[in-house]
Amino acid sequence: MKYLVLLIGDGELPPWDSLSPEEQAAGMKKFEDFDAACAARDGVQILSGEPLAGPSTSTTLRTRSGRLAVTEGPYAEAIEGLGGYYLIESPDLDTVIELLGVLPAYDMQITPTIDPYAM
Amino acid sequence: MPDVLGQVLRDDWGRLLGRLIRGSGRPDLAEDALAEAFVQAAEQWHGREVPANPAGWLATTAQRRLIDAQRSEARRRAPEFRRAVASGASVQPVVATPGDDVDDRMALLFMATHPALAEDVRPALALRFVLGIPTEVIARLFLVPTPTMAARLTRAKRRLAEIGAAFRVPAPATWPERVDDVAHAIYLGFTAGYAPGGDERRRTADATDAVRLAVLAADLLPGQPVLEALAALVLLHHSRRDARFAPDGTLVLLADQDRTRWHGDEIAAGLRRLTGLPPTSGYAEELRLQALIAAFHATAATASETDWAGIARAYRRLEQLTGSPIVRLNRAVAVGEAHGAAAGLALLRAAGERLPGHHRVALVRAELLARDGRVDEAAAAYREALSTVGEGAERNHIALRLARLEGRGGP
Numbered sequence: 429m430k431y432l433v434l435l436i437g438d439g440e441l442p443p444w445d446s447l448s449p450e451e452q453a454a455g456m457k458k459f460e461d462f463d464a465a466c467a468a469r470d471g472v473q474i475l476s477g478e479p480l481a482g483p484s485t486s487t488t489l490r491t492r493s494g495r496l497a498v499t500e501g502p503y504a505e506a507i508e509g510l511g512g513y514y515l516i517e518s519p520d521l522d523t524v525i526e527l528l529g530v531l532p533a534y535d536m537q538i539t540p541t542i543d544p545y546a547m
Numbered sequence: 548m549p550d551v552l553g554q555v556l557r558d559d560w561g562r563l564l565g566r567l568i569r570g571s572g573r574p575d576l577a578e579d580a581l582a583e584a585f586v587q588a589a590e591q592w593h594g595r596e597v598p599a600n601p602a603g604w605l606a607t608t609a610q611r612r613l614i615d616a617q618r619s620e621a622r623r624r625a626p627e628f629r630r631a632v633a634s635g636a637s638v639q640p641v642v643a644t645p646g647d648d649v650d651d652r653m654a655l656l657f658m659a660t661h662p663a664l665a666e667d668v669r670p671a672l673a674l675r676f677v678l679g680i681p682t683e684v685i686a687r688l689f690l691v692p693t694p695t696m697a698a699r700l701t702r703a704k705r706r707l708a709e710i711g712a713a714f715r716v717p718a719p720a721t722w723p724e725r726v727d728d729v730a731h732a733i734y735l736g737f738t739a740g741y742a743p744g745g746d747e748r749r750r751t752a753d754a755t756d757a758v759r760l761a762v763l764a765a766d767l768l769p770g771q772p773v774l775e776a777l778a779a780l781v782l783l784h785h786s787r788r789d790a791r792f793a794p795d796g797t798l799v800l801l802a803d804q805d806r807t808r809w810h811g812d813e814i815a816a817g818l819r820r821l822t823g824l825p826p827t828s829g830y831a832e833e834l835r836l837q838a839l840i841a842a843f844h845a846t847a848a849t850a851s852e853t854d855w856a857g858i859a860r861a862y863r864r865l866e867q868l869t870g871s872p873i874v875r876l877n878r879a880v881a882v883g884e885a886h887g888a889a890a891g892l893a894l895l896r897a898a899g900e901r902l903p904g905h906h907r908v909a910l911v912r913a914e915l916l917a918r919d920g921r922v923d924e925a926a927a928a929y930r931e932a933l934s935t936v937g938e939g940a941e942r943n944h945i946a947l948r949l950a951r952l953e954g955r956g957g958p
Contacts, residue, residue: 429711520712521663522712522715523713526721
């Protein structure tokens with residue numbers, strides 16, 4: 429299965445900008461460790477993953493009564509903190525959860541993808 | 548005849564379901580298919596010759612039904628232009644794979660108590676997945692209509708399939724973080740059988756399935772204190788079930804129970820597990836202390852020989868651990884027995900503040916006051932308890948205590 433992982437909030441971690449260069453380096457190391465842990469695991473592959481620019485750079489599209497409305501900012505407060513994502517191939521959810529333990533302790537959401545042609 | 552099927556259900560359900568899930572990766576369809584195979588067996592075997600290998604017959608029948616279900620799902624889901632292809636045979640047949648011999652009940656237990664499922668459905672799903680308990684029995688245990696329970700189980704099974712929950716035993720290193728969920732789910736299933744409402748005597752008997760599950764879990768995952776403590780607790784508690792109801796269905800208090808009707812073999816089994824268990828921490832310690840309290844009761848030859856001081860000590864530790872006002876309430880009862888009604892009443896006041904309007908607070912106060920000879924105050928407290936308790940055996944019990952206190956009826 430494929431899973432979309434959203435790194436959705438800092439949780440109990442201090443904001444990235446408030447970290448010292450050493451602390452930021454330690455945080456980056458965890459992302460590298462996560463890459464390595466995924467690569468080492470049978471059946472697991474990071475298909476895609478990027479850090480995202482801040483919420484002030486987001487644009488939201490809504491179509492209402494057939495009219496497209498473009499507004500500044502993220503869709504909802506819930507995803508203002510969205511800092512990055514991964515698309516991961518994994519045999520099951522439990523493997524994803526286990527591997528995500530390697531990352532910094534962000535609040536995250538995991539959602540399986542589906543094949544629209546198989547629906 | 549019917550008991551061949553009952554026997555297969557008891558002995559082979561978990562193994563059969565495990566193999567179907569392992570082969571298909573579809574816990575939802577696999578469970579439906581196996582349940583349908585059992586229904587078909589009940590119809591076909593009735594009054595006729597039972598197949599030489601009943602478990603094998605059920606395995607084959609369920610496997611066929613599972614393949615049919617996967618095919619029809621593939622057809623239903625495929626868009627028009629792909630439907631012709633899908634109606635061919637794009638479905639993975641269920642084949643025996645290496646690992647068929649392992650005990651899949653462990654993997655079923657972890658799957659049914661998966662942390663990504665809502666907590667309240669886990670006990671029901673564990674009873675269904677691991678032991679194959681019929682939905683109507685689970686519904687009765689949890690006091691909901693059968694269709695409601697069926698819908699809840701179906702939703703939970705579908706979610707397991709959709710989220711891709713693993714069907715395997717997690718690495719032993721991760722057991723400590725998962726076994727609390729396993730124990731909690733089984734314990735909720737057990738206590739459901741003791742909650743007031745419905746046919747209480749029958750529902751208490753239904754809790755036997757949760758006891759089986761607790762013992763099985765402790766045996767499947769040895770060396771986990773939380774599971775060992777759970778098994779000890781439910782064995783000791785449930786050993787008293789037959790003495791808990793009078794012939795007319797009224798609740799019999801622990802002190803008034805006919806102790807010859809307690810199950811001595813189950814008490815012995817519970818004590819064996821408990822004595823091997825050193826003090827620990829967290830949820831395991833909570834269950835261990837509760838088991839210890841149950842053991843004090845179980846080993847008293849008569850009610851008056853109960854070691855209430857020992858029970859009061861265990862409750863004090865349990866209160867430190869949980870901070871629960873219900874534990875404080877029970878501690879007040881034990882202290883009242885061990886050190887006199889006044890000491891119990893003093894402890895009770897603090898519990899009362901944190902449980903406003905709870906009928907048990909008033910009931911315990913009534914019992915302690917009655918023992919202290921303060922009849923009028925005791926009667927008022929019984930009436931207060933009656934004003935808040937729901938229908939059921941406990942209400943009848945309180946009414947009876949009040950009647951006895953006032954010299955109306957009863958010994």
